[in-house]
Amino acid sequence: MKKKKIAAVILAVMIGITAFSGCGTKENKSPADTSGTGSSVEAQEDTGKEAGAGTTMLEDGMYSVNVELQGGSGRATVDSVANVTVTDGQAMATIVWSSTYYDYMIVDDEKYLNENEGGNSTFTFPITGVPCEMEVIGDTTAMSTPHEIEYTLVxxxxxxxxxxxxxxxxxMNLAYADQFSIEQYGAYKLITIVDGGRYLLVPKGVSVPADVPSDIVVLQQPLTDGYLVSSAVMDLVCKTGALSCIKFTGLKEKDWYVQEAADAMKAGELVYAGKYNAPDYELLLGQGCKFAIENSMILHNPEVKEKLEELGIPVLIERSSYEKHPLGRLEWIRLFGVLFNQEQNGTAFFREQVERVQPILEKENTGKTVAFFAVSSDGTITVRKPNDYVSSMIDLAGGVYSLNGYLEEEDNALSTLKMQMEDFYVAEKDADILIYNGTIEGELNSVDELIAKNSLFADFKAVQSGDVYTTGGNFYQETSATCDFIEDLNKILTDSGDTDYRFIQKLK
Structure with missing residues (x-):
């Protein structure tokens, strides 16, 4: 029953996921959701028109702008704020009339139909940029016969x-993530990260407002020449199409499992600038670093954060790994989409993954228990907490995390904890499946290697039945592949016979 409820929630997300606003339908065009934000307007072709003098060619993203209606009888108005979505450089404006009687508009000789039957007439159409003025025609049915009326939109x-x-x-309507929020303030977006600060995102061409509180970090777009230290974020940035915005990294080429990052370093497009606790300040400053993305490890070295900020490099601390739901961790791709003016790409990718995992969530739980662990060099066992995203992935895939109910949930930010082998033996000896976390102490190549770490493993049920697996070293960095891991787990749990795994390898 629990799985069915989760599936229903995911289905609702698939239907209703939006980001600040939705769009409508252009006449004689088949609906297509190209933005991934609930829009049914097709991406527009280049109109061939150049922006007029003073017009800002906006970066891809979503904006709230002022709109003024001129002309007509003066009785009709439009909402004073319009949503503008920019995709591949083409701006699409959505305006809402004060009347329900406008059935179509004509803009640049193209007809656009009302998108909001039963409510105030709503239209979405291309504009050349902001600011701009556009001559339009609105057809009203409020009188005895329809009338086309000329207006100017500013x-x-x-x-x-x-x-x-x-x-x-x-x-922003978030489906699973609870560690960040994004609010719209006119042309600006205010990003709030739990225990990580607030950030005011200022679009290109828009002035920084006065009197910004001292606890809010101002980020001015476009955000380029970034220093990305949080390695788990790189994969999400790449999937939004914003890798070119990152110039510096905290990992060397040999340590990347994200192929795009490794290739960029090989090509010299991405430069190693030191670890999170020892950045190369001279390199960052000399080559124009504009901002840094860190994870919470930087809080152990507050002097580093302070130094970066002193040099004029704002620091954003991300907390994706603190999400308890695996799809919440994945949903951080939407935040990075907003940061790098790739909001449509981020939301579209997230939606595709939600849809992809739906068939697995509709299946009944197998009831099989799964242990997920690693053996430290001192012989202790590192396990995931019962309430973290890994244990949640096991549940979503159709299994039961074997430490559920065994360990008390600790009220701290750590996602892992240590157990003595004797305690681990008692808790996990009868687990149906063992999965060794190869990202911590390195991958295993055989069951014998596991037993060599501690002879007690030979008595485990999963070892005797041959149900022992290891993850690859790529598990932590390839954050965007959350659903791949869920699929891998489901193949194992359901004895599907499909051994084409993305992250898991069976040990012999």
Missing amino acids: FSFPETTSFNELNCEGH
Whole structure:
């Protein structure tokens, strides 16, 4: 029953996932959700028009802009704020009328139909940029016969204002992630990370508002020449298409399992700039580093964060690994999409993964118990907490994490804990499946290697039945492949006979 409830939630996410706004339908065009944000408008071809003088060619992303309606009788109005979505350089504006009677609009000789039957008339159409003025025609059915009326729409960003005068106009609808939030304040987005600070994202061409509180870090787009230290984030950045925004890394080429990152380092497009606790400040400053992405490890070396900020390099601390739900960890791709003006790509990728995992979630749980662990050099056993994302992946795949109910949940941020071998033996001896975490102490090549670490493993049920596996070293870094790991687990749990695993290898 639990699995069915989860499946129902995921189905709701597939239907309803949006990011601040939705779009509608252009006449004579087949609907296609190219943005991945709930839009049914097709990506528009290049109109061949250049932006007028003073017009800002916006980076890909989503914006709230001012809109003013001129012309007509003066009785009809439009909402003073319009949502603008930019994809591949093409800006699409969504406006909402004060009336329900507009059935179509004509913009640049193209007809656009009302997207909101039963509510205030809503239209989405291309604009040349912001600011801009556009001559449009609106057809109203409010009178005895339909009438086409000429109007002018004026799009603009709000003038530089005080942060204290900004109002929250909406927020990103998150399906699983609970460690960050994103709110829209006019042209700006306010990112809040749990125990990690607040960040005001300022679009290209928009001024930084006055009186920004001292605890809010200002990030001005485009964010380029970044120093990415959190290795688990690189895969998500690559999947949004924003690898070119990263110039410096905290890993060397030989340590990357993310192929795009390794290739970029080989080509000289990505440069090693030191570990999180010992960055090469001279290199970062000399080559124009504009911001850094760290994980919570940086909090153990606060002087490093302070030094980076002193050099004018803002630091964003991400907490994706603190998400308890595996799809919550994956949903951080949407935050990185927003940061790098690739919001549509990030949301589309997340949606595809949610849809992909749906068939597995609809299956009944197998009831098989799974142990996920590693043996440390001192002989202790490193296990995942029962409430973390790895144990959740086991549950979603159709298994039962074998330490559920055995360990008390500890109220700290760590996702792992240590057990003595004697305690581990009592808890896991009868587990149906053993999976060795090869990302901690290195991969295993055989069951004999496991037994060589401690002879007690020979008595384990899974060892005797031949159900022992190891993960590859790529498990931690390839964050975007959450659903691949769930699929691997499901193949094992259901005895599907399919041994084409992405992350897991069976030991003999």
